[in-house]
Amino acid sequence: MNTAIRRGLSATVVALAAYLSAAGAQAGTLTVYSGADEALVTELIPVFRAKHPDIDLQMIRDSGGAIVARLLAEKDSPRADAIFTLPANALVLLGQQGMLEPYRPADFDELKPGMRDEVNPVPTWVAQDAWTNAICFNTAEAGDLPPPQSWKDLADPKYRGKIVMPDPGSSGTALTMVANWLQVMGEEEGWKFMTALDQNVTQYVHSGSAPCRMAARGETLIGLSYPYPGVKEINQGAPLQVILPPEGNGAEVEGNAIVKGSKNVADAQKLIDFMMSEEAQQITAKYLPVVARKGVHADIPNYPAEEEARMRLIDYTWLADHKQALLDEWKNRFGSKSAPKN
Template identity: 45%
Template structure:
């Protein structure tokens, strides 16, 4: 090879190598428990603003993603989390697994939806809340009255007609269990779940599945969350959404950077976008409560003032008590869990 050709060849190889390195630097591995349709929508709109950042998504239910992150503590695979329960992020925080970062526009978010440390390690996106999906057609077949409260679901008339999420695999399931324990007190909370268990057909490994089952008539009653119920009802399912009188358990979808990420600049860009007004308006397309005040507009089939229905949720207690609560729950009720 002539010297000039060799020089050009080496220069081209070097440029190719640099180009590949640049592409790799702008790839993020992001873990999420977002609903699949939300994930596609969020990813498309983020990529429209930041086409230079390629996201490799890893999606599963809340419990699975949380367990995976904890298992990878000493060798993290994720760069960031976008759309995971705040109690899960608090659990990671306790294990010193999150990177402190105050995204642009942080001061515009409701402090209730932001980590309260001076250097926050996570930000909330939106709140999802419990609801009962009640199939009116199936209920009529079985002569089931419409429940108005959580306690109503322990009545013998509902035996074998209720499905709810498994709290070890589903964030919705865990928010239900922790909310009942907070609302009724631990002793009465477990007594309530003992009664409810008598009426449970199965515990699903997805928070949305009980409502989907109610929508298709596989079960008359699904304990799920309002977003899924509203979506199924809007699609024509014969559902009534019931918001029990004792108050609703709720959770925040939240975002954070995993400590040790080698792509910190791109991860910060993602967090900036997740905290933005544009992102909050996007969250409001499905969720009636979002982190940025003044953004939320009413969502079809949701109650008019949803925040008034939420319990005073102690997220720190829920995170710290998670392992103990799940062990007790599984000891009592695992026999009705659906096969994985």
């Protein structure tokens, strides 16, 4: 064998060894994309790591809209192994794109109706929790203004310049609101209501929880969000009132899934099994009392006791099918008030 051939083979072996080493390192890492609240992640993930010290879990957390955009951009070469708490409509959309790996977790039969993929023979996603939209109202900044008691009250000119709402293009919370208004009020009345509401909105921000935090700090009188961030601020002393309008509270189910093409399916399955466990569900209920597993609940001070009873689950498939058209229409009408993205 001549020297050139030996050198060529040696280089090939070295390159192959480096490739296999990199592939092995990638396979040993569980990459999770999540839209979950930071406080929940901070408490829940260390429990999983303690139970599975051999799994190198790396989490990338962002808003739901940003996570979905990232997953779609990586469709042909997925980098995530699993998804933790994305809105069910987003999971349905990803499933329609063939991007989710079917898996039936160990405690699947312990999940409540509506808290799991009930379309496919083997589910492509399972729920973690659910929440409903809410209004956060700063009682200290109100002066003589009464709190709104319904969604339609928000269109009253007396609230002009006093409302902050999330942008549905980047926030699953806001997307749920918009879909709920269109489904409850009808398409014509729903857009008419949002046009009047827009006159009172100062800006559309890129976080579902931010409007309640802004209301708590007195940066706005009214923040449209969901109960937990408002309740958290109340329990820290903020002068807030959390209101669940009676005419229909859009509820979003957040779920978990395994990404098709994952190089670490076995560990991703362990993560999904853990999230469905009673222990993980009890931890989740400390932040979002309505969880997927039957019989699990937590009493959080000042949390609206009627939330689960008032929930109106969004039609996930309808929203997945109409999401892009809905967002395009919303952006065309109201996008000029969207806050700059950081």
